[in-house]
Amino acid sequence: MPTRHLTHAALAALFVLCCGTSFLVGRTAQAPTPGPQLTNKARGxxxxxxxxxQLGGPEVAAGERSYPANYLSAEHTHQSIEIIYVLSGEFQHEVNGQTHVLATxxxxxxxxxxxxRHKTGRMPAKTLMVWVPGADGAxxxxxxxxxxAH
Structure with a gap:
């Protein structure tokens, strides 16, 4: 992996770690109620x-996404930075023609x-997704x- 991509990956990991830490530290004062469980037959x-x-503005959005087995999204783009953290399963995403396999x-x-493009194999996958700014999440x-059922 080129140095530039490692730097971007390290910055993204640091961002998620800092966000997670700040949310955990402020949990008692800032414990937003998650939205309802949503479903889409084809998308999970x-x-x-x-x-x-919850924030009062579109600065960031975060969601837990469950993907069914054998899922393949259409190719698409985002206007936000999308950060994907794999909670369970194996998740593939193809970025500009290069496939990256992400495990738990x-x-x-x-x-x-x-x-x-996002893809799963024979097993489902669950991810934490963060969008900065949050418009793509919405x-x-x-x-x-x-x-x-939830």
Whole structure:
């Protein structure tokens, strides 16, 4: 992996670590209620953990995303930085034609304008996704419906 990509990966990891630490330290004072569990038959599940209604602004959004087995997204771009932390399973994302395989505990990112595709294998995957600014997270949640089982 080129040095530039390692630097970006290290910065993204540091960002997620700092965000997580700040949220944990301030948990008693700032414990936003997660949004409802959303579902999309083809795309899996989504729960927005932090977004504009809770923050009072669109600076950042975070969501827990569940992908079904054998999932393959259409190629797309983002206007925000998208940071992906794999909570469980194996997750592949193809960024500008280069495939990255992320296992549990690994971090990936997509910069604004990058062409990306997300993919899972035979097993489902769960990720924590962070968007900076948060507009892409809000856009993702549109078109999903509340899951009555949750």
């Amino acid at each position: 599940g989504l729960r927005m953990l932090l977004d504009a209604p 505990g690994m971090l990936g990112f997509v910069k604004p304008g990058d062409k990306v 856009a993702l949640a549109k078109g999903w419906v509340s899951d009555p």
